[in-house]
Amino acid sequence: MSSNKINRRDAIKGLAAIPVLGAFLLGADAKSDHDNGIKQEILDELNIEPATPNPTGSMNGDVLRVGIIGYGGRGEHLIRSIGFASPKWLADMKENAAKDPKDTRLRDYLEQENLNVQLTAVCDAFDVRGELGVAAGTKDGFKPKQYRDYRKMLEDPNLDAVVIATPDHLHAPMVIAAVQAGKHVYVEKCMTHKVRETVEMYDAVKKSGLVFQLGHQHRQTASFLTARELVKKKVLGHINLVQTNTNRNDDNGAWQWEIHEKGNPQTIDWDLFLGNAPKIPFNAEHYFRWRKWWAYGTGLSGDLLTHDYDRINCVLEMGIPASCSASGGIYTHRDGRDVPDVFQVLMEYPDFTMGATQEAGKEKGMTFVYSATLGNQYDRGTLLMGHDATLELGEQLVIHADPQSTRYKDMIEKGSVSLEVPMYAYDPRAKGVDAVTGATAKYFANKGLMYTYRDGKRVDSTFLHLREWLSAIRNGHKVSCGLEEGFQEAISAHMASASFLTGKRVEWDAANRKLKNVSDSELAGVGML
Amino acid sequence: MNGTNSISIYTPAQTWLLVILRMLIGWHLLYEGVVKLWNPGWSAGGYLMDSQGPFANLFYKMAANPSVLGVVDLLNVWGLILVGLGLLFGLFTRLACVGGILLLGLYFLSHPALIGVQYAMPTEGSYLFVNKNLIEMAALCVLLVFPTGMMAGLDGLISQWRSK
Numbered sequence: 001m002s003s004n005k006i007n008r009r010d011a012i013k014g015l016a017a018i019p020v021l022g023a024f025l026l027g028a029d030a031k032s033d034h035d036n037g038i039k040q041e042i043l044d045e046l047n048i049e050p051a052t053p054n055p056t057g058s059m060n061g062d063v064l065r066v067g068i069i070g071y072g073g074r075g076e077h078l079i080r081s082i083g084f085a086s087p088k089w090l091a092d093m094k095e096n097a098a099k100d101p102k103d104t105r106l107r108d109y110l111e112q113e114n115l116n117v118q119l120t121a122v123c124d125a126f127d128v129r130g131e132l133g134v135a136a137g138t139k140d141g142f143k144p145k146q147y148r149d150y151r152k153m154l155e156d157p158n159l160d161a162v163v164i165a166t167p168d169h170l171h172a173p174m175v176i177a178a179v180q181a182g183k184h185v186y187v188e189k190c191m192t193h194k195v196r197e198t199v200e201m202y203d204a205v206k207k208s209g210l211v212f213q214l215g216h217q218h219r220q221t222a223s224f225l226t227a228r229e230l231v232k233k234k235v236l237g238h239i240n241l242v243q244t245n246t247n248r249n250d251d252n253g254a255w256q257w258e259i260h261e262k263g264n265p266q267t268i269d270w271d272l273f274l275g276n277a278p279k280i281p282f283n284a285e286h287y288f289r290w291r292k293w294w295a296y297g298t299g300l301s302g303d304l305l306t307h308d309y310d311r312i313n314c315v316l317e318m319g320i321p322a323s324c325s326a327s328g329g330i331y332t333h334r335d336g337r338d339v340p341d342v343f344q345v346l347m348e349y350p351d352f353t354m355g356a357t358q359e360a361g362k363e364k365g366m367t368f369v370y371s372a373t374l375g376n377q378y379d380r381g382t383l384l385m386g387h388d389a390t391l392e393l394g395e396q397l398v399i400h401a402d403p404q405s406t407r408y409k410d411m412i413e414k415g416s417v418s419l420e421v422p423m424y425a426y427d428p429r430a431k432g433v434d435a436v437t438g439a440t441a442k443y444f445a446n447k448g449l450m451y452t453y454r455d456g457k458r459v460d461s462t463f464l465h466l467r468e469w470l471s472a473i474r475n476g477h478k479v480s481c482g483l484e485e486g487f488q489e490a491i492s493a494h495m496a497s498a499s500f501l502t503g504k505r506v507e508w509d510a511a512n513r514k515l516k517n518v519s520d521s522e523l524a525g526v527g528m529l
Numbered sequence: 530m531n532g533t534n535s536i537s538i539y540t541p542a543q544t545w546l547l548v549i550l551r552m553l554i555g556w557h558l559l560y561e562g563v564v565k566l567w568n569p570g571w572s573a574g575g576y577l578m579d580s581q582g583p584f585a586n587l588f589y590k591m592a593a594n595p596s597v598l599g600v601v602d603l604l605n606v607w608g609l610i611l612v613g614l615g616l617l618f619g620l621f622t623r624l625a626c627v628g629g630i631l632l633l634g635l636y637f638l639s640h641p642a643l644i645g646v647q648y649a650m651p652t653e654g655s656y657l658f659v660n661k662n663l664i665e666m667a668a669l670c671v672l673l674v675f676p677t678g679m680m681a682g683l684d685g686l687i688s689q690w691r692s693k
Contacts, residue, residue, distance in 0.1 A: 014686035017618040020552055024617070028563055101589045102578070 038416045056468050057475030059116040067121035067159050069150045070166035071133035081463040084119050086136040123147040125269040128262050148269045154181040167296040170275050172197035179208035186469050188215040190302030191490040198490045199513050211472045213479045214486035216310040217465035223397050227315045236386030238356035238363035244308035245380040246372035254333050254374040255291040259284050292337035299339035301493040305370045310489050319488050321347035324495035325505040332375030341374040345496045357407045399424040501526035548681045551616050559613025565606045580639040581646040588639045619682015626673040633666040
């Protein structure tokens with residue numbers, strides 16, 4: 001080895017890696033072909049395109065003057081979403097961000113688009129909350145006007161639109177008054193409190209021609225829009241059962257909200273709060289925890305069933321069920337409330353079909369199940385079950401092929417569709433997770449199919465939902481949860497409540513827009529007419 | 530290192546086992562880099578956000594800033610590929626060892642196998658303090674102090690060609 005010439009032996013040693021590299025390239029290429037081949041075969045078969053959000057327009061033009069009715073917990077969030085965070089929230093978030101760099105809520109809020117909106121008026125029956133709303137809305141030297149009575153507020157000509165986030169029993173009277181005063185409306189779910197007022201409100205809004213949006217912000221969630229595409233392409237086959245759930249196990253989730261120390265007959269306009277509810281003396285618990293009583297709230301039907309119902313209605317467009325039965329009881333919070341805390345609902349859709357993969361006529365009809373408890377928080381997931389596959393619907397979409405599928409029979413036999421792992425997963429948030437030790441490619445099968453929230457930024461869906469409403473006012477396009485969707489949501493929820501309260505299986509008479517199999521006097525008897 | 534002189538201190542078995550170890554690690558890191566390069570949707574973002582342990586905040590910050598994350602992704606992919614090729618071919622072997630140690634050190638620090646920490650990402654084994662990142666890093670330390678690029682690698686050829 002002392003020679004300066006490079007001898008053959010040294011050269012071979014020096015270049016020993018070349019055959020290894022050759023083997024590497026052959027192996028890597030074969031593996032890539034195999035993995036991509038399977039992935040591509042599934043993607044070609046499913047042909048899923050991540051959905052793009054509904055187009056909305058620009059926020060340019062005159063400032064839109066918005067008022068809020070009901071500046072409680074939800075009202076505060078709604079108003080923050082259009083650019084009016086309360087001073088306390090800003091201070092809290094600043095502190096949280098300093099403690100935890102993962103907490104980007106303040107940054108997300110500050111980076112949010114300016115919606116060119118002025119908060120002109122704040123209405124709340126409780127003066128303390130009204131004052132907090134005014135503090136949040138005070139910006140650039142402008143201070144919103146404060147009202148107790150929404151009717152006074154609606155008389156203000158310097159008001160274009162209102163956001164309503166009051167207890168449910170006040171929604172319909174307020175929406176009707178608002179559209180009659182010529183104001184566009186955004187109202188929280190549940191859209192209404194009873195059956196007949198739902199029809200009256202529907203007609204009043206329809207007649208007004210104003211822009212109406214119901215507060216189901218998940219209609220903006222990218223994964224649900226994609227799920228709709230996927231169901232239309234019969235990826236699941238005939239969907240015959242949908243399972244939705246609520247599982248909560250904390251006081252806040254059971255509506256045991258804080259009773260404000262300053263809440264008393266002097267600071268709260270009790271008659272305004274009662275509205276059309278039965279007249280009773282001032283009761284702070286009824287005021288601050290109104291969801292616990294049917295007189296003001298709509299129980300699990302209106303608060304949480306509506307979320308799941310509308311999520312599925314957004315994907316399947318199945319509308320109002322032909323019939324509905326519900327049962328449950330007060331089993332976990334025996335504290336004087338009269339709404340159930342364990343609640344099960346069955347909605348029947350005998351004519352439902354979005355296409356089937358088996359012979360014509362074999363499959364038709366679907367049951368929607370909602371199952372809730374406020375005494376356990378195990379996450380059961382939302383499942384859409386079809387003949388060919390099951391879809392787990394959440395922020396992510398995960399599809400499991402069914403072993404007996406007709407559509408995927410050949411792919412299952414060939415092994416390109418595995419029954420052990422999901423055949424497809426879609427996550428609009430992440431590009432994927434990987435690392436030097438990771439063997440996770442299959443688990444995160446969605447990697448190549450990236451679709452981030454909006455322009456790569458995480459955006460609050462409540463913001464997007466309100467933005468869509470404001471843009472519809474300015475630009476005249478459709479909203480994603482308008483009057484028709486709201487009507488379907490409210491009637492379906494009321495069918496569940498009416499069934500629970502009367503013990504009857506309630507049906508829907510679409511031609512006459514009323515409930516069947518239960519008389520008006522029975523409905524009136526349980527406060528649902 | 531004084532080129533060919535060092536050969537004499539290893540037995541053939543020692544030499545070839547060290548070379549095989551170098552090539553195995555090179556193969557692994559090269560493949561990790563290539564897989565990421567071939568997948569246009571890949572980003573370290575999810576992995577960084579899954580970090581735990583005393584340095585987690587540093588990794589969250591990397592993931593939070595899109596431009597920083599872009600650089601991290603690029604350095605990671607090409608770092609793995611170049612280190613992998615270097616180890617495989619015995620080219621700039623010491624530099625490749627140092628680069629590999631740095632990369633593996635960062636993976637180790639972001640996902641330490643501490644008591645009570647849990648990761649979203651599934652792992653295939655059971656670890657306490659010592660995990661495969663740490664072992665692979667230790668193996669590269671061994672290769673750093675027992676270099677083999679001169680004996681079986683391009684480093685040796687380059688050194689001979691230069692001294693001609």
